[in-house]
Amino acid sequence: MSVVKLEQCRERICAELDSVVDFWLKYSHDTVHGGFFTCIGRDGKVYDELKYVWLQGRQVWMYCRLYRTMDRFHKPEILEAAKAGGTFLRRFARVSSSSGQWKCAFCLTRDGKAVKVQRTIFSECFYIMAMDELSRVTDDKDMQLEAEQMMEQLIHWVRVDPSGLGRPQLPGDIPTNSMAVPMMLLCLVQQLTEGRGQEVAQKYSELGSWCVQQILQHIQRGGTAILENVSVDGAELLGCQGRLQNPGHALEAGWFLLRYSADWGDEEIRRTAIEKFVELPYQCGWDKQHSGLFYFLDVDGHCPTQLEWSMKLWWPHCEALIAFLMAYRYTKKPDLLETFLQVYEYTFSHFPDSKNSEWFGYLAQDGKVALDFKGGPFKGFFHVPRCLYMCELLLNDLLAKKD
Amino acid sequence: MSVVKLEQCRERICAELDSVVDFWLKYSHDTVHGGFFTCIGRDGKVYDELKYVWLQGRQVWMYCRLYRTMDRFHKPEILEAAKAGGTFLRRFARVSSSSGQWKCAFCLTRDGKAVKVQRTIFSECFYIMAMDELSRVTDDKDMQLEAEQMMEQLIHWVRVDPSGLGRPQLPGDIPTNSMAVPMMLLCLVQQLTEGRGQEVAQKYSELGSWCVQQILQHIQRGGTAILENVSVDGAELLGCQGRLQNPGHALEAGWFLLRYSADWGDEEIRRTAIEKFVELPYQCGWDKQHSGLFYFLDVDGHCPTQLEWSMKLWWPHCEALIAFLMAYRYTKKPDLLETFLQVYEYTFSHFPDSKNSEWFGYLAQDGKVALDFKGGPFKGFFHVPRCLYMCELLLNDLLAKKD
Numbered sequence: 001m002s003v004v005k006l007e008q009c010r011e012r013i014c015a016e017l018d019s020v021v022d023f024w025l026k027y028s029h030d031t032v033h034g035g036f037f038t039c040i041g042r043d044g045k046v047y048d049e050l051k052y053v054w055l056q057g058r059q060v061w062m063y064c065r066l067y068r069t070m071d072r073f074h075k076p077e078i079l080e081a082a083k084a085g086g087t088f089l090r091r092f093a094r095v096s097s098s099s100g101q102w103k104c105a106f107c108l109t110r111d112g113k114a115v116k117v118q119r120t121i122f123s124e125c126f127y128i129m130a131m132d133e134l135s136r137v138t139d140d141k142d143m144q145l146e147a148e149q150m151m152e153q154l155i156h157w158v159r160v161d162p163s164g165l166g167r168p169q170l171p172g173d174i175p176t177n178s179m180a181v182p183m184m185l186l187c188l189v190q191q192l193t194e195g196r197g198q199e200v201a202q203k204y205s206e207l208g209s210w211c212v213q214q215i216l217q218h219i220q221r222g223g224t225a226i227l228e229n230v231s232v233d234g235a236e237l238l239g240c241q242g243r244l245q246n247p248g249h250a251l252e253a254g255w256f257l258l259r260y261s262a263d264w265g266d267e268e269i270r271r272t273a274i275e276k277f278v279e280l281p282y283q284c285g286w287d288k289q290h291s292g293l294f295y296f297l298d299v300d301g302h303c304p305t306q307l308e309w310s311m312k313l314w315w316p317h318c319e320a321l322i323a324f325l326m327a328y329r330y331t332k333k334p335d336l337l338e339t340f341l342q343v344y345e346y347t348f349s350h351f352p353d354s355k356n357s358e359w360f361g362y363l364a365q366d367g368k369v370a371l372d373f374k375g376g377p378f379k380g381f382f383h384v385p386r387c388l389y390m391c392e393l394l395l396n397d398l399l400a401k402k403d
Numbered sequence: 404m405s406v407v408k409l410e411q412c413r414e415r416i417c418a419e420l421d422s423v424v425d426f427w428l429k430y431s432h433d434t435v436h437g438g439f440f441t442c443i444g445r446d447g448k449v450y451d452e453l454k455y456v457w458l459q460g461r462q463v464w465m466y467c468r469l470y471r472t473m474d475r476f477h478k479p480e481i482l483e484a485a486k487a488g489g490t491f492l493r494r495f496a497r498v499s500s501s502s503g504q505w506k507c508a509f510c511l512t513r514d515g516k517a518v519k520v521q522r523t524i525f526s527e528c529f530y531i532m533a534m535d536e537l538s539r540v541t542d543d544k545d546m547q548l549e550a551e552q553m554m555e556q557l558i559h560w561v562r563v564d565p566s567g568l569g570r571p572q573l574p575g576d577i578p579t580n581s582m583a584v585p586m587m588l589l590c591l592v593q594q595l596t597e598g599r600g601q602e603v604a605q606k607y608s609e610l611g612s613w614c615v616q617q618i619l620q621h622i623q624r625g626g627t628a629i630l631e632n633v634s635v636d637g638a639e640l641l642g643c644q645g646r647l648q649n650p651g652h653a654l655e656a657g658w659f660l661l662r663y664s665a666d667w668g669d670e671e672i673r674r675t676a677i678e679k680f681v682e683l684p685y686q687c688g689w690d691k692q693h694s695g696l697f698y699f700l701d702v703d704g705h706c707p708t709q710l711e712w713s714m715k716l717w718w719p720h721c722e723a724l725i726a727f728l729m730a731y732r733y734t735k736k737p738d739l740l741e742t743f744l745q746v747y748e749y750t751f752s753h754f755p756d757s758k759n760s761e762w763f764g765y766l767a768q769d770g771k772v773a774l775d776f777k778g779g780p781f782k783g784f785f786h787v788p789r790c791l792y793m794c795e796l797l798l799n800d801l802l803a804k805k806d
Contacts, residue, residue: 039643039708047705048642095573105573113575166571170498170508172516239451240442302450305442305779307765308710362710364767376708 017388035088040375049110055380057126060085064133182214226250247285248316318387420791438491443778452513458783460529463488467536585617650688651719715766721790
């Protein structure tokens with residue numbers, strides 16, 4: 001693989017990141033009520049004023065991360081946008097639940113009234129990510145404390161008592177280990193501890209190790225498959241739920257595990273991460289006919305019941321790019337770089353909108369654009385810029401070593 | 404239009420109904436735990452043992468309706484299957500909610516343990532439909548009373564106080580008039596009153612008329628569009644929710660209204676039903692490029708945020724067949740029959756599985772099968788047989804008059 005090719009990738013990725021940041025700076029800021037519009041059409045126009053909280057939190061996080069770690073984004077307008085988003089979130093996202101605990105809404109009106117509260121932990125996760133990262137650039141200790149308090153609440157829901165989430169206890173609804181939960185918690189552990197020294201690292205080390213073990217439970221079928229949902233004892237579950245595969249999620253878990261293995265110098269986790277959470281989901285999840293990663297699959301080859309199972313979504317491709325490049329960075333195995341380039345070619349020839357910039361999010365199986373908006377209830381300023389940001393850093397590192 | 408063509412349609416429809424009934428009699432009965440398997444693969448194999456309550460109720464209703472009103476289905480095995488389904492439903496579907504009111508589960512394990520309860524009225528609706536129709540064939544007065552009591556509960560949730568449904572009150576979640584609610588209630592009014600005499604008809608007449616008014620509120624944009632969600636005052640709502648169109652739902656409402664107009668001899672409702680709820684959703688919802696009805700559309704031409712918006716689902720086509728044939732039956736307008744035949748050609752050339760019988764439910768926009776199962780969380784023994792049953796009756800009626 002030539003250095004020239006990697007230089008070209010880096011150039012494209014840098015330019016793409018600049019353009020994506022510009023798009024959201026230009027179109028998503030609500031200067032009247034604060035916060036960010038998240039439903040943004042192909043051409044940048046807002047087609048719905050609802051503000052999705054996952055995406056508010058993610059945008060604050062991403063702005064701060066860029067501001068804090070990349071010179072060319074260390075600009076007042078990015079800091080101000082992040083702070084305005086943080087103010088909106090703190091003011092409106094939290095709603096007190098029937099249990100008296102704090103929940104975060106899933107969706108708010110333009111002026112901040114709660115429309116919907118999910119009975120899961122994810123709004124709170126992105127709230128924590130936002131507050132922790134924002135507290136790093138503003139040096140706001142209260143905000144950092146608030147992130148840690150919300151984190152305690154979250155840990156309580158996941159490991160002690162989920163009743164505060166508001167789901168009724170039903171005899172047929174047995175507790176499960178869903179990939180998303182330990183993945184998100186591991187991501188938060190990495191967020192809260194990064195560069196904060198020994199004491200904080202120690203505080204969350206048991207939780208980090210528990211998350212890793214929970215993620216590894218998803219290796220099933222004698223190591224031949226990653227399943228999205230397993231029992232709390234790590235056994236396969238019955239039916240569709242048990243057979244479900246989500247290749248993009250597995251790949252995302254893959255690079256979270258790689259990061260963990262680097263932090264702790266754990267060679268065995270690194271090996272497992274690459275073999276089971278990077279290579280395997282790609283082998284199972286890549287569409288041999290039309291290319292691209294499927295959204296959902298059934299490990300026994302049944303048809304998934306999710307209507308969108310065969311669609312090609314932007315975010316699994318973002319996660320695959322990070323995972324393969326990071327895996328290559330740690331191992332220098334040429335196969336991993338080759339797959340990175342294959343995913344890169346598919347991604348950059350299908351998702352970016354050359355006319356209005358930013359990326360389409362949803363393609364039909366054959367690669368045609370099926371939904372043409374740039375932002376929607378689950379797509380915001382997050383997966384695309386995080387992928388470009390991570391890949392730029394990894395390529396800088398790789399190319400510096402090659403020079 | 405030749406009588407021969409309609410005779411051919413009737414023949415195909417009769418044969419298809421026989422084959423669909425056979426499919427479910429053969430593959431869906433759980434002789435161990437009772438009730439019906441609802442997740443049934445292309446070839447008839449059960450791929451998940453979960454039992455979805457909407458589909459349990461609908462299957463009981465459909466079996467009873469066929470048993471009660473069509474000679475060739477007046478067979479002990481159909482009656483026994485319906486009774487077994489009813490027993491399973493009565494024993495397991497009801498769960499007491501936190502408010503102390505009865506809710507029905509959305510999904511049960513094979514042996515009847517509740518897995519999920521929705522915070523909507525629809526499981527209860529199909530429970531009532533099943534109990535009322537079953538009480539007609541078994542002459543079980545207790546069961547009929549139970550259906551009526553559940554109906555009172557439902558009316559209370561919809562018209563007086565929704566808090567028993569379990570949704571938290573949120574300041575941004577303003578009450579809306581969603582098409583599904585008055586449609587379902589109107590369907591239940593028609594179910595509970597059919598052939599039961601003046602007193603029962605009187606009891607529900609105010610409710611029926613209220614449902615019709617609520618449905619008519621969905622005529623928006625100066626009569627040029629049917630919108631799926633409107634405010635409780637009948638005004639257009641902001642954003643995606645307000646602009647959403649669901650052509651299949653509008654068409655289903657259309658034939659419910661036609662039936663109502665026939666029961667009450669209301670010419671104006673008949674005219675409105677045909678013009679606004681039959682012709683208009685077809686004009687807006689038919690895909691001029693690939694044929695077939697879209698699942699969702701945005702009245703202003705934005706891209707809907709539902710990932711499956713452009714897919715062709717079996718049930719809107721079922722509803723369109725009933726709606727156009729019924730509209731033709733009442734008016735004899737040749738255009739309506741022509742559209743019926745166009746939808747008929749698309750439907751019968753795309754949905755039936757010639758190899759294993761029954762119908763596929765989910766096609767990609769271009770008409771290729773996207774999900775190949777015969778039963779899933781929302782597809783059971785209901786829309787296909789109800790459509791074939793209604794069309795057979797309508798064609799019998801039309802052809803008898805032509806003879």
